[in-house]
Amino acid sequence: MVLEIGHEADRCDCNVIHEDVVERVRLTMPREEDLYDLAEFFKVFGDSTRIKIISALFKNEMCVCDIAYLLNMTQSAISHQLRVLRQARLVKNRKEGKIVFYSLNDEHVKQIFDQGLNHINE
């Protein structure tokens, strides 16, 4: 098999390659960077503490302390996770004196959450 210059087959250690299929697929795939961002996005959903927080905020905005109480975890742990959710733009907050209320910040979240539930319940 003739490899083109610069062809990225350095690590692939097998021979049966359906070149036509691979190249066709390559054309349809999103940019590498977008796929990376997408994985980062789903990573945020991939932790049970964060999923619980998201699930809780569907019903009501809540302050950090309420969430810590609800989930029986330290305020620090919740605050750390809220930061992750904030950075992913999944939650927003408003301040009322000392108290910070968090709520969801995205319309897609509920749909993604529910479709995930569909999958695990089928």
Add this chain to the structure above:
Amino acid sequence: MVLEIGHEADRCDCNVIHEDVVERVRLTMPREEDLYDLAEFFKVFGDSTRIKIISALFKNEMCVCDIAYLLNMTQSAISHQLRVLRQARLVKNRKEGKIVFYSLNDEHVKQIFDQGLNHINE
């Protein structure tokens, strides 16, 4: 504040708790176990290698070697990740002699994938 017997406020180290809100939220939340499974499910999407594999399989079924070639990774690495995807019931495979072809196994996957893309592109 009076704590009920067996109340799970052991680790919460603050005082301002909106009990009514918290208890109302608690009633609407899915079972702990389902939330755990949901996090496990999203964890599978939270790795760029697996996202690339999923993204590739939208277009065509492919053998392990094709995927390794496409992503310029070792066959072993791909095989390991395909196992994760298989265990999450996201892909299925069919065997043709020595070659194993993988394809997607779920209708929700495309929707979840696309809604994730919506989020990062907004």
Add this chain to the structure above:
DNA sequence: ATAACATATGAACAGTTGAGCAAGTATCGA
């Protein structure tokens, strides 16, 4: 049988991540 090859798997290792602790910031009330 034996060789060749596509894929799977186990162990090891590096890198990442979540939680707790302790210290810090910001706001309120006295």
Add this chain to the structure above:
DNA sequence: TCGATACTTGCTCAACTGTTCATATGTTAT
């Protein structure tokens, strides 16, 4: 101004995860 309180953040460590290497399994051709 001072203490109390709601929250945030830096650090550390144990636990987890993805990749590689070496090896095993299963299929085909000779």
